[in-house]
Amino acid sequence: MKIKKNFILREVAGTYLVVAVGDAVKDFNKAINLNSTGAFLWKQLQVDLTEEELIGKLLEEYEIDRETAKKDILGFIQRLREANLLE
Amino acid sequence: MPKYKIADIVFSATHLFPYVKKVCKDYLYEGEEPVETELNVTMEDVEFEKSLSKLTFPDEYFESLALYRKFLEYALFHDTIILHSSALAVDGDAFLFTAPSGTGKSTHAKLYREVLKDRVTTINDDKPVVRKVNGEFFVYGTPWDGKHRLSTNSKFKIKAICALKRGEKNQINKISKKQMLLVLLNQTLRPKKEEQVDKTFSLLGELLDSVSLYELHCNISEEAVLVSYGAMSKGE
Numbered sequence: 001m002k003i004k005k006n007f008i009l010r011e012v013a014g015t016y017l018v019v020a021v022g023d024a025v026k027d028f029n030k031a032i033n034l035n036s037t038g039a040f041l042w043k044q045l046q047v048d049l050t051e052e053e054l055i056g057k058l059l060e061e062y063e064i065d066r067e068t069a070k071k072d073i074l075g076f077i078q079r080l081r082e083a084n085l086l087e
Numbered sequence: 088m089p090k091y092k093i094a095d096i097v098f099s100a101t102h103l104f105p106y107v108k109k110v111c112k113d114y115l116y117e118g119e120e121p122v123e124t125e126l127n128v129t130m131e132d133v134e135f136e137k138s139l140s141k142l143t144f145p146d147e148y149f150e151s152l153a154l155y156r157k158f159l160e161y162a163l164f165h166d167t168i169i170l171h172s173s174a175l176a177v178d179g180d181a182f183l184f185t186a187p188s189g190t191g192k193s194t195h196a197k198l199y200r201e202v203l204k205d206r207v208t209t210i211n212d213d214k215p216v217v218r219k220v221n222g223e224f225f226v227y228g229t230p231w232d233g234k235h236r237l238s239t240n241s242k243f244k245i246k247a248i249c250a251l252k253r254g255e256k257n258q259i260n261k262i263s264k265k266q267m268l269l270v271l272l273n274q275t276l277r278p279k280k281e282e283q284v285d286k287t288f289s290l291l292g293e294l295l296d297s298v299s300l301y302e303l304h305c306n307i308s309e310e311a312v313l314v315s316y317g318a319m320s321k322g323e
Contacts, residue, residue, distance in 0.1 A: 008281060008284065010284070010285070010288050012268055012288045012289075012291060012292045013264040013265055013268045013291070013292050013295045013296075014264065014265060015264075015265045015268055015269075017272070017288070019277070019284055021279060021280060021281045021284055022279060022280070022281075025277060025279045029277055030273075031269075031272045033269060
């Protein structure tokens with residue numbers, strides 16, 4: 001899975017925000033607020049990764065157990081799906 | 088071709104309909120400063136505004152909106168953003184009240200005028216612009232001033248921004264930059280190009296660093312003003 005193009009991640013006042021640019025603005029006019037884990041995962045998903053690969057990336061970055069990583073990632077992916085942000 | 092000066096930006100504009108010149112009359116400029124840019128609205132721009140609107144208005148109204156959009160696109164790269172809010176000044180200090188439409192920004196501003204009388208200047212009741220000048224943030228009146236047509240062609244330094252919520256009792260407290268950011272994101276124009284997004288975000292970030300930030304729960308009463316102004320004027 002991979003993030004659609006025309007969405008950008010920015011940090012403002014210590015807050016991670018995702019907004020649409022270009023043609024995507026028409027269908028997506030809100031900003032999504034991410035925590036630091038979310039921002040990390042977002043950056044990874046600029047390239048096509050499987051769920052397993054994404055879990056691996058998160059375990060490399062954060063000192064958490066596999067189960068927590070998987071739970072976090074499933075929650076994150078669900079959020080991306082609901083917002084229709086995955087290709 | 089008429090010349091205008093809004094937020095200290097001098098521009099010229101040709102009009103499709105006379106209405107726009109009437110709307111902008113307080114901002115007509117006949118001074119010596121050079122024209123920075125031409126903002127000419129076309130019928131295509133009018134059609135674009137129409138396509139964004141859920142409601143039907145005469146074309147002249149959409150021309151006014153199109154000019155507003157063109158102005159903001161130019162002004163952004165001159166450190167200027169719109170904050171959908173009711174902006175007023177008391178004794179020279181500006182306060183911006185922001186909230187989703189229908190919450191009662193205009194009503195709260197009206198109470199300020201009733202209670203604090205001629206100490207209050209109404210800057211703009213709906214769509215003021217905010218500009219960074221030498222590292223400080225100022226709010227300016229614009230001709231786009233909401234259904235009550237309340238604005239003055241004026242400029243004041245911003246002391247505080249206040250997110251307004253309806254409440255049974257009147258209570259005010261400071262909020263974090265992050266909390267205010269999430270409020271303001273819905274109150275500014277969401278640009279299309281990446282460099283416009285970056286410029287908007289960097290201005291918002293700096294603005295949040297340089298003014299006091301509050302959340303006010305209020306009802307419609309004189310006390311609402313005393314609570315609101317009482318805290319914000321002292322910076323408490």
